[in-house]
Amino acid sequence: MITLENVSVYRNKKQILKDVNWQVKNGEHWSILGLNGSGKTTLLNIVNGYIFPTKGDVEVLDHVFGKSYIPKLREEIGLVSSSLQKQLRGFDSVLSIVLSGKFGSIGLYEEVEKKDVELARHYMELLNCSHLEDEQFEYLSQGERQRVLISRALMANPKILILDEPCNGLDLISREELLHFIGKIAEREDAPTLILVTHYTEEILPCFNHTLLIKEGQVFAKGLSQELLTESTLSEFYGRPISVHEEQNRVWLALK
Incomplete structure (x- = not known):
């Protein structure tokens, strides 16, 4: 590896x-x-x-x-770091941030498919942050942000x-x-x-x-x-x- x-x-x-x-x-x-x-x-x-x-x-x-x-x-390679957290846009929703992990982008610009949303929700459930789907990233606690970032990283498999x-x-x-x-x-x-x-x-x-x-x-x-x-x-x-x-x-x- x-x-x-x-x-x-x-x-x-x-x-x-x-x-x-x-x-x-x-x-x-x-x-x-x-x-x-x-x-x-x-x-x-x-x-x-x-x-x-x-x-x-x-x-x-x-x-x-x-x-x-x-x-x-x-x-x-998936990366979860404080430097990445600072680059993300605080007004983006949790779901859009997790989905952006598929494309490795800061912000979501690509068209997503239903299976992408289902996968994002799967990882958010795994990390216990699915209830935050519509929340803006900037209003999350530090622990919630880290769980969202791990979900995001997993999106790219x-x-x-x-x-x-x-x-x-x-x-x-x-x-x-x-x-x-x-x-x-x-x-x-x-x-x-x-x-x-x-x-x-x-x-x-x-x-x-x-x-x-x-x-x-x-x-x-x-x-x-x-x-x-x-x-x-x-x-x-x-x-x-x-x-x-x-x-x-x-x-x-x-x-x-």
Whole structure:
């Protein structure tokens, strides 16, 4: 699904990523964990084809960077991010925003068919936002907006769905509700490969069976989540003594 080999990125004479090697196989769901400035966003932009590496090789969904038409690749990747949320028009209805996901457009300009509307309503029901169909996007809560954006991303039937800090700005209840729906998506037989970017281990659901730890632009560790999310590894990763508490098959951290 994704292969990065010795990928480095320089911007303004500063190295943002250094010799990143990472492979995502079909059937795997990954979390990417790192502090601010660790390179997570740059890594996502490479996967999406918005940034080309300064050096190294990238292949995503059989698209080899430098040899493929990258806009075609983006049609196969769903993205939910705060930057996308800011681009959407607040006066658009929820239904029109979800439908626009089929075309990857900001605003709905294409003619839609009955089956498109039915599919949009199917995903809105899955994400528990069908009752918001006629509401304007700008009047939704942050949690409601995120559920709408995930519904929108699913409209294109993506092979990869990237969730870039989807719980950012949510209260406890809204966060847990959103994570519940993300878990439901992962359970579907036709689920896309999920990539969750987060600052917090407690947001890493059991379905995210692999984790990439990124620190100062480098891969600190990668592999099975249950083997990496331990006191010893995370204490070394954060450079501070960390205590780990496990509940509901999720890892919660505290500084010692």
